[in-house]
Amino acid sequence: MKTLEKFPTGIAGLDEVLIGGIPKGRSVLVTGETGTGKTVLLNEFIYRGITLFNQNAVFVTFEEKPQDINLNVAIFGWNFATLIKSHKLAFVDVTASKEMLTEIGSEFDVSPLVERIRYAVKKVKAQRVAIDNINALFARFANKDSVRRVLYLIEEALKEMDVTSMISMEVRRDKSNESFYGIEEFVMDGVIELELRQGQQQLIRNLFVRKLRGTSFRSGYVEFEIADHGFIVYPKIPAHLISKKTSFKIRKSTGIRKLDEITGGGVPQGHNILISGNTGTGKTTLGMQFIREGIERGESGIYVCLEEPVLQVEKTAMGHGWDFGKYEKEGKLKFITTSLIDVSNDKLLYQIVNAVNAIGAKRLVFDSISSLMSGTMNEEQVRQFLLQMTAFLKSRGITSYFNYLSAGNFGAAKGQLLGAFETSAMRLSSVTDGIILLLYVERGQKIKKMLTVLKLRGSVHDKDIYQYEICKGGINLGEKFED
């Protein structure tokens, strides 16, 4: 298959999904129900082209008047009026005229519209064209053949002038009008579908590339947001494309000398460890120590903070004498937070990728996986999220801890220590390179804390159980636990 030259849209995240952009000099149809964001996408396609790539543009509008569009896009901070004044943007206004228009018969020559587009493209030397939306064209002409003809002519003209275009089409919920129009089948070089569905507390937007002629793209639904400054598409990371940068030889210190000893020198670079334990066993402390140790050794860290507010984490860290706020200011540490209702795994992943890129992080603590499970994600979604995240982290050689709240780890009697290791945690075990268990053990009249390294891929590690205490300055790993 011949690969067409790609044309970046400049829209955040979308070019990753399109693996570089849309085919240059071709047309992509953007479909969706009303309110899915088609017009915003088209407007942004135009705006990013002009402002990022110095590619002038023509906007062909059938429904909204140019002055209304100018007002609408102003909320994203896009000033179309200025772009028009500086001859970077031109409108072709095909909205209903205020004068009364009488149509007689159904025999029209529709090429004037094509000529107007051609004229506008030449006038501003446009490289991008947006047409919003072609349904209005169907409403305007009773004769479907003249619509198909005009679309065909527009397409031919756009191709001839080598402009890249996005054309929107509204579809009904039942998609009944899609096959009726039968447009994309013969005219368009690609189809992007936008969808909207109801989450628990907010609307969840999905984008899906259905077709992209002659080039590759990532299949499957991806989430997107219409944020303050326009579209943010959260592309999935193709796990199979990623090469690993892991090493058994290079060990990352946990910040606890004794733990380094029993793990055979620390955590292998690029590996991830599941830290499983009941509430209060010190998962967060263990994670903070790991991050701090990294930063002190010149390795930036990411702290995904879903369990408690960042301020609380900072306060706890300060209690141990670790100034996380300072690290953050120095750009050595980045916190990631998200609302736990309607968690978007695509978005969270995107945040992590961005944070990693921003500070060149080498360590990451995810606190916690279980909070994702109690959020909107089901077990399978969590597993998939972890697969993607770990693949990404390995590709960057980032060593990580995933905290997991395991309510059952309350081993009392001998032999019960592992008995309660939850099945869901077991399932996650296939995704992780190592497991450290933190346990409460009841002995005499006391509850003691125990730590054991349950699994550590590719390492000869100590399989004993150790007592520990959480003191000021972190976890104090003590003697082997003898029953």
Add this chain to the structure above:
Amino acid sequence: MYVMGQSSYTQVLIKELKNIFPPDFTDYEIKIIDVLKNPDLAEEDRILATPTVIKEYPLPVRKVMGDLSDKEKVLVGLGLFFDGPEGGQEAR
């Protein structure tokens, strides 16, 4: 009247347009605009298809698009009325 190019079809359209007026009525002026030569004017007048006839005077402005051979429909569309069976003067 907006037309596409200078073809024999354009000549037919001009003839049809002139034909909507009563034979003895000459108090009109027709301007033919070729979209290919004046796309800027076509943009200004938002021309979607040809032929499109725009009646500028007398006000209000009216537009007719399509088949000009149907004299009656064209006149109604443009809001032009002529009195009498054989061409009196315009009513409004």
